[in-house]
Amino acid sequence: MSDSLYAQLVGLSGGVLLLSAVLIVWRRSISAEVRLLAVQGGALAGLVTVLGVNEGSTELLVVAGLVLTLKVVVLPGLLSRAVARHGASLHEETPLINTTTSLIALSLLTMLAFLVSRPLLVLGDDPAIAAVPIGIALVLYGFLVLATRRHAFSQLIGFLVLDNGIGTVAFLTAGGIPLVVELGASLDLLLVVLILQVLTARIRSEFGDADLDDLTELRD
Amino acid sequence: MGLFAVLPIAFCLMLAVATSAPPLGGLRRYAGVVASAVILVSGLALVVAVLDGQTPTAVGGQLRVDALSAFMLTVVGSVGLTATWGGLQPRTGPDATASYQALVALFLGAMSLAVLADNIGVLWVAIEATTIATAFLVGYHRSRRSLEAAWKYVVLASVGVAIALLGIVLLYAATRSAGSPTLSWSQLDADRPPLDPSLVRVAAALAILGFATKAGLAPMHSWLPDAHSQAPAPVSGLMSGVLLSVAFYAILRVQAIAGPVIGPALMRGMLVTAGLLSLAVAAALTIRQRDLKRMLAYSSIEHMGLLALAAAAGGVLALSAALLHVLGHGLAKSSTFVVSGRILATEGTTSTTQIRGLLTRRPGVAAPFLVGMVALLGLPPFSLFFSEVAIVIAGVERGLTWVMAVAVVLMLVIFAGLARHTFAVMFGQRTAPGRGEAAEPADRRAHGPWIPLAVALGVTALIGFAAGPFSTILTDAAAVLGANQ
Secondary structure, eight states, rough: HHHHHHHHHHHHHHHHHHHHHHHHHHOOOOHHHHHHHHHHHHHHHHHHHHHHHTTOOOOHHHHHHHHHIIIIIHHHHHHHHHHHHHHHHHHHOOOOOOHHHHHHHHHHHHHHHHHGGGGGGOOSSSHHHTTHHHHHHHHHHHHHHHHOOHHHHHHHHHHHHHHHHHHHHHHHSSSOOOOOOHHHHHHHHHHHHHHHHHHHHHEEEEEEEEGGGOOOSOOO | HHHHHHHHHHHHHHHHHTOOOOGGGGGGHHHHHHHHHHHHHHHHHHHHHHHOOOOOOETTEEEOHHHHHHHHHHHHHHHHHHHHHHTOOTTTOOOOOOOHHHHHHHHHHHHHHHHSSSSSHHHHHHHHHHHHHHHHTTTTTTOHHHHHHHHHHHHHHHHHHHHHHHHHHHHHHHHHTTTTTOOOOOHHHHHHOOOHHHHHHHHHHHHHHHHHHTOOOTTSSOOOOOOHSSOOOHHHHHHHIIIIHHHHHHHHHHHHHHHHHHSSSHHHHHHHHHHHHHHHHHHHHHHHHHHHHHHHHHHHHHHHOOOOHHHHOOOHHHHHHHHHHHHHHHHHHHHHHHHHHHHHHHHHHHHHTTTOOOHOOOOOHHHHHHHHHHTTTTTTTTTHHHHHHHHHHHHHHTTTTHHHHHHHHHHHHHHHHHEEEEEEEHHHHOOOOTTGGOOOOOOOOOOOOOHHHHHHHHHHHHHTTOOOHHHHHHHHHHHHHHOOO
C-alpha cells in the first residue's frame, strides 16, 4: 500500500469514527444511535484492516474480523433486539443538558483531546499516531454521554462509544494489544453488555419502563 | 510447584461448570467453601515455596508466583473461606441456586487469576471478569434496590476498568516503541527497556485512576456502598474483604512498573488525594449512617483510603504494613458482613436505628459482630491496630507528616461514628419493651457456622504478634514492590 493511500485510509476511518460519535451525541432516538454504533464499529474494523495490511500482519487482520463480528453484528444486534422489545420509538427523554449545549461540549472535548494527546506524539510521525486524538476524543464523548444521559440504554451506548475510543487508541499506538488480552477484553465487553441488557429487562419487567429513566432509589 | 499456581484457577472453573450438574444436589452448597479451601491450600503451599527461594511459574510463564502473589492468593483463600463457610445458610433455609454457586466459584477463580498472572493485561481481564461474575450476585435478590445497585456497579466498575485498559494500552505502546513489546512485569523488571517518561506518566495515571474505581477509592466510590449493602451477605464479605484489595494489588503493580521510569511524585500525589478523600467521605457518611451494611461499606472505603496512603508513602515498612492490613481487614470485614446477614435473618432489618440491645437479646449473633467491629475499629490486640500505627509511622518517616496528621484526625472521626452505632445496636435500651416482648429469653444460637468466624477473628487478633516466617513473607512481598522506591 502506498504511503499516501495509507494516510488517506487512516484519515477516512478516523473521520467516520469521529463523525458517527458526534451524530450519536446529536440524536435522541435510541434505535438511530444503535445504527450509528454499528457504523462506528465498521469504521474501527476498517481502521484495523488498513493497519494490518500496511504492516503485513495476519494477526491484525484476524483481530479486524473479530472487531467486525463483535461491533458491527453482535453488539448492535443485541441492542436493537432489546430496543425493539421496548417498542420502536424509544427516546432519551430527559438528558441533563440539551442538544445545543452537548454539541458545544463536544467541540470543547475535541480540543481537549488534542491537548491531552500531545505526550503520545512522541511515538513517531506515522499517520496512525497523528490520528490518536480521535480515539481520545471518542473516550471523552463516551464520558459525556454517560454523564449527561439518564436512560439506561443511552448509558450503555455511551459505554460502547468509550470502549471504541479505547480500541482506536490501542490500534493506532500499539497495533493492538497482545491477542490473549484482546480476546479477553472482547469477551468481557460482550458479557458486560449482555449483563446490562438482562438487568434492564429485569428492572423493566418488575418495575416498569419509567424506572430505567430514574435510578435514584439508593442514596445517602 | 507450578501446579499450585494453576490449581486454584482450573479448579474454580471446573467447579463453576460442575455446579450446574443436577446430580450434585445437596453438595452444591459447599462449592464456594471447597473452592476457597483449595485456593487457601495452594496459597500456603506457594508461600512455603517462595520462602524457600523459588519463584514458581506455570503455563509458559503466564503465571508467575513471587512473594506478593503468594501472599495475596493466601488472602483470597482465607477471606473466601471465612465468607463462604460462615455464609452457609442453615439447612432449613432456602438453598442458594446453582447459578449463585457457579458465579461465586468463578468470582474466586477470577481473583486467583488476577493475583497470579505475570501480565498486567491478563490482570486487567481477570479484574473485569470479577465485575462480570459479581454483577448478578449483587442483583441476586431482584428487589428494586438490588437491581439498581447492580446496574450502577456494572456501569461504573466497567467504565473505571476501561480507563485502566487505556492506561495499559499506552504502557504497551511505550514498551513497543522502546523495542520490546511486553506487558509482563517480570520481563519489564529484568530488561528495563528505555520507556518514554511522558507516555508512561499518562499511562500510569490512567491505570491507577481506573483500578482505584474498582478499589472503591473516593471520588470514584459511589457504587460501593450500594453494591456492598445490596449483595447477599457472603458476597458482600467477599467483595468488601478481598475484591477491593485485589484491585489495590493492581495499583501496587502499576506503581512498581512505572515508579522506576517516572519517579514517585505523580503517583504519590494521586494516591494521597484519593486516600484523604476516601477517609473524608467515610468520615462524613459513617456518622449519620442508618444501616449496618452500609456502615460496613463505608468502613471499607476508610480502610482502602488508608491503604492508598500506605502505597503513597512507599518503602518496605509502609508496604508490608499495608499487606498485613489487607489480611486483617479482609478477615474482620468478611466476618462482620457474614454476621450482618445473620442479623438481617433474625432481626428482619439491618437498620441501626431499630436494632437495640442485641448483645443481651441474641448474644450468639451479637458477640462475633462486636468482636469484628472492635477489630475494624483498630483496637489492640487486633492486627489492624499494628498495621495502622505502622502505616502512620512510615508515612511520617517518608515526609507525609501533614497528610498522616489529617488522616489520623479523620480516622478518629470515623472511629467515633462506628463506635457510636455499634454501641447503640449492642447495648442500647429498647424503648417501650411492652406487649410481652420483654419476657423473651436470650437467643444464644449462632444462626450459622461459628467456627470460621472464631478462626478468622482469632487469626486477626494473633497475627499482629506473629514473628518469623510471617513477617518474612510480608517484607519479601513489600520488597517485590519497593525494591526501587
